[in-house]
Amino acid sequence: MLVLVVNAGSSSLKSQLIETEGKITRMKCLAEKLGSANASMAISFAPDFKKAVYSVANLSVSQCLRKLLDIMEEEPDSPISGLDQIDAIGNRIVAGGEYFTKATLIDAGARENLAKCEELAPLHNPPADTCIDMLRELLPNTPQVAVFDTAFHATMPKKAYMYPLPMEYYEKYHIRRYGAHGTSHRYAAQQAANLLGRPLRDLGLITCHLGNGGSITAVNHGRSIDTTMGFTPLEGLMMGTRSGSIDPAIITYIMREEGKTFDEMDAILNRQSGVLGISGMSSDMRDVLDAASKGDERANLAIDMYVYRVQKAIGSYYAAMTRTDAVVMTAGIGENSADLRERIFAGLAHMGMILDKERNDVTGQIGMNRVISIDDSPIKICVVTTDEEMRIARETDNLISQL
Numbered sequence: 001m002l003v004l005v006v007n008a009g010s011s012s013l014k015s016q017l018i019e020t021e022g023k024i025t026r027m028k029c030l031a032e033k034l035g036s037a038n039a040s041m042a043i044s045f046a047p048d049f050k051k052a053v054y055s056v057a058n059l060s061v062s063q064c065l066r067k068l069l070d071i072m073e074e075e076p077d078s079p080i081s082g083l084d085q086i087d088a089i090g091n092r093i094v095a096g097g098e099y100f101t102k103a104t105l106i107d108a109g110a111r112e113n114l115a116k117c118e119e120l121a122p123l124h125n126p127p128a129d130t131c132i133d134m135l136r137e138l139l140p141n142t143p144q145v146a147v148f149d150t151a152f153h154a155t156m157p158k159k160a161y162m163y164p165l166p167m168e169y170y171e172k173y174h175i176r177r178y179g180a181h182g183t184s185h186r187y188a189a190q191q192a193a194n195l196l197g198r199p200l201r202d203l204g205l206i207t208c209h210l211g212n213g214g215s216i217t218a219v220n221h222g223r224s225i226d227t228t229m230g231f232t233p234l235e236g237l238m239m240g241t242r243s244g245s246i247d248p249a250i251i252t253y254i255m256r257e258e259g260k261t262f263d264e265m266d267a268i269l270n271r272q273s274g275v276l277g278i279s280g281m282s283s284d285m286r287d288v289l290d291a292a293s294k295g296d297e298r299a300n301l302a303i304d305m306y307v308y309r310v311q312k313a314i315g316s317y318y319a320a321m322t323r324t325d326a327v328v329m330t331a332g333i334g335e336n337s338a339d340l341r342e343r344i345f346a347g348l349a350h351m352g353m354i355l356d357k358e359r360n361d362v363t364g365q366i367g368m369n370r371v372i373s374i375d376d377s378p379i380k381i382c383v384v385t386t387d388e389e390m391r392i393a394r395e396t397d398n399l400i401s402q403l
Helices: 060-075 108-117 125-138 151-155 165-175 180-197 249-258 261-273 273-280 285-293 297-320 331-336 338-346 388-402
Strands: 002-008 013-019 023-031 041-047 054-055 088-093 143-147 204-210 214-220 223-227 326-330 380-383
Touching: 002 125, 002 388, 013 273, 013 326, 013 388, 023 060, 041 060, 054 060, 088 125, 108 125, 108 165, 125 143, 143 180, 143 388, 151 180, 180 204, 180 214, 180 223, 180 326, 180 380, 180 388, 204 297, 204 331, 214 285, 223 285, 223 297, 249 261, 249 331, 261 273, 285 297, 285 338, 297 338, 326 331, 331 338, 338 380
Parallel strands: 002 088, 088 143, 204 326, 326 380
Antiparallel strands: 002 013, 013 023, 023 041, 041 054, 204 214, 214 223
């Protein structure tokens, strides 16, 4: 089955065209800084995957996707000559609430419930829904599937997903912890099990999806039992632009003192805080690490705060697990920043997570799953290259095939 995977972000678009039989990627696309004047889209086709970069200045996420489809039809190197050759579309959706606990065919009823979930992931769900609508209009006969980041966390026990609020808020509004990045956590856990040569059902893993957004999950015998993100992706770790968990009284205090509206406060917490808010310069950890190496105090503070919160989360899940066999690092920072991995595990060696500095060196090893702990480390440390798109394509194929 030829599946177009659409992974829509707030200002980015990742897409792949995947032939699920054989797990072969035919096209890759990454568009960044969408909505801005310097937005760009890189597209590459099999077999050599030579990148061609296109300007997508001031285009929305769905408009960028439409341009990608036009290029796929027109480009001689494209694996398709017409959009009707796409058998199915798999959409990554961050939040499914309690409406969706597994991959779902998008029909009228599902689309109605997707709209109800937009407030749970205000940066990601709305642009993803817009892409779905555009594709339904353009390719009305091509089945679309929604694959949810929250689905993997549907196995969390009630003690982990409930908030200590009056019960009426859960009963009336379904306010509870849903988590996110579930597709990545599920994939990373399985890849780590393969790497260790052991069945996933026999392992206790702590998976760390560390990118511009970030979350950590306790995976016990293949099931998520707790995760750092909550009702929305704002809870948990300090992230690129998100504050992560803070004293909720801070919010009302700032609103009273400065007369902030709800929308203004939401923007502060989701778009102006985290690494950007502390460093004052960038939400990109690469920029912040570079500034810190040149003595920038605020950049150093942002890194220290980020590392400390990751360490605390890993430690808390070590306490929550009946056993911990490995910690798994994935996503942009987790996979590619040897510096941050070294800083994180320098504070966790006493718990039996002992990094091998030479193995941690990513030079020439980017994209390769590997163990980076010393041979006799009681708890192994793994680096796994996440591939959410492949996981989404496989889930889409499975669902469409069953139907």
